[in-house]
Amino acid sequence: MKKIITLLLITILLGCEEEIKVNKSLLTDNPIDISGSWTIESVFQNEMDITLNYDFSSFRLDLNYNGETPSTYAITSDGSVPFATVVEDGSWAFDNLLYPLNIHFIQGDTMTVELGEALYSTGNTTVVLEFNLGCSENVYAYHLTKNESL
Secondary structure (H helix, E strand, O other), X not given: OHHHHHHHHHHHHHHOOOOOOOOXXXXXXXXXXXXXXXXXXXXXXXXXXXXXXXXXXXXXXXEEEEOOEEEEEXXXXXXXXXXOOOXXXXXXXXXXXXXXXXXXXXXXXXXXXXXXXXXXXXXXXXXXXXXXXXXXXXXXXXXXXXXXXX
């Protein structure tokens, strides 16, 4: 009797093979896109808000792409802003195009900046950049907002 039930169950399971339909486009990974112009929303030094200590209002970071690959950056600011790189323009890259943890600003030397939050393939309106300026005791976290009006 057990053999008959087992055979019946196997027959039922094998007879119910339906092809599972999957939208293949949902299974593909797309490169991260943070192209555009970014302004400073807030800045923290060792988790203390220092936004009001500097005039960040004129700071702008423009990130450009060549196709789907990060290419050049440009920084504009009317005042002195302590940022990861003092070079106003150069090239930049992710450490991994699909799942980046760091951004590399390249102009002669390379300055590596850690991403403080996960990025998405599209629709990023905020970016958090974390770095130190030579002293590992002082960690800066720059909260940037995408400037949609430019």
